[in-house]
Amino acid sequence: MKTILTINNLTKKYGKLTAVSDLSFTIEKGNVYGILGPNGSGKSTTLGIILNVVNKTSGDFQWFNGTTTHQALKKVGAIIERPNFYPYMTAQENLKLVCKIKEVPESKIEEKLKLVGLWERKNDKFKTFSLGMKQRLAISSALLNDPEILILDEPTNGLDPQGIHQIREIIIQIAETGTTILLASHLLDEVEKVCTHVVVLQKGIRLYSGRVDQMVASYGYFEINAEDQSKLTSLLNNHEAFGNISHTKSGVLNVILTQDINAEDVNKYLFENGVIVNHLVKKKESLEEKFLQLTSQQS
């Protein structure tokens, strides 16, 4: 598989603060990657470094097997935080400028503006656009060079529900064409919906890196309750399939599984030992729970 980006032991310090700490991961062609982390976890700094706008402290990264970063960026499309354009120029003029920078023909402009539904507004100044339109213009600008990888940093931040929906539709549409995508977000369902791979960051440290489905791959957990909670607890503790037991707010017990076991067998085991359950649900963890689990271990 073709490697697009390799990051090795990347570190960035702002004075005493370490924004990114010893980060390594690889991006392969064709996958959709998510960088997940709370605000201030080093997502934007990492993207800033690989995009040549933030200077690294140590470590290194390599684009497309060793081309210079500035040449590589011509094969990359990227949007960082907010759409940045010249406010006094029209959509078309702004894209013309980007064409010159990326060295692609201006004929691409029409195609990409149509893709994001802004062709009718091509002669309007950027400053007259709504945030959703600005963000769509940014996406069309990032796509001008038909990039090998599209990098998006919080693309739906600050948008209204329609705007969020439009942007997600566009991202999914782009992913379907086989373009590699790197998406930084603190929104878990966003990552869960579009990404195949995920890197979880907290305070600049990598907590997880791998496939999304493997991250949430666990035996799941039971929500369970009975009249005699103490007997239930001791029975569960004695069975090898059950791990950590915790109380939820509603008084129901949460039991993490350490091996695969179905609800029928649990019910049978408890009944045979004299406990009758009044609540029994088997659940799979969502990415959100897994994420909170991962990040709470650290803090």
Added chain:
Amino acid sequence: MKRLLEIEFIKLWNSRSSRILIISYFALLSLISILTTIDFSFGKIQFRLAEQGIFNFPYIWHINTFIAGVLKIFIAIVIVSMMSNEYSNKTLKQNLIDGLSKKEFVLSKFYMVVVFSLISTIFIATVTLILGLIYSDYKTASIIFTDTEFLLSYFVKLVGFFSLCLFLGMLVRKSAFALGFLFIWYILEWLFFGLLNYVLPDNSEIPGKIFKFLPIQSLSNLIKEPVSRFNAVMTLANQVGEDLTRDYTTHWYEYTIVIIWTLFFLFFTYITLKRRNL
């Protein structure tokens, strides 16, 4: 190079405020010709500037480039505000992300400065030639083309000054502060000169020698003030017994000082950008 210039041109020309400033700059340059129509009358004495010989070749090369040099502050505003807008609109960051290298970014601005200075030089050369051909008392080719080196001084002066503006714009990021800083720099040079004069014994040559190496002073040394060279003033000075014969030519080392400063500003504009986290 063509690509970088095109990039810069799109940015510059689509901005209405810089377009207005540039157009007014050239309008003001051509207004030098208005000097011809100035009539002073002190009581009975009629004084028409055009008839006093300021439009005589080769003197006209000197006075026109000198006056035009003052107007460069208009372009300084354009340069500094373009640079600070790149920061405030975060387009500098976006340009780099889109694949412009930091070196290319600085070079595109510098090329623009050079091209602009060239256009301004050609413009002022044309205006001067026309005015001279209309009003000069001497119109032989050898006299017309004497002292045209002032055009070279003018060009070098503009490039040097605009590079200083680029550097300040990059360093300070806010246009108003950058222009203020330029003004303070100018004052500081004079303060420094005054201080040296104060500290060192009278008639010492050292302050003058050091002074001409300072950036703004070295720029103004490229075209020395032309007024004392003016016929009427000379005549007046001769009458009161003062000798005003001065050296008005620009020496090679004066060019060298400015060129070194220009390269210095260009280099530090680049270093400033390179070391900055955007």
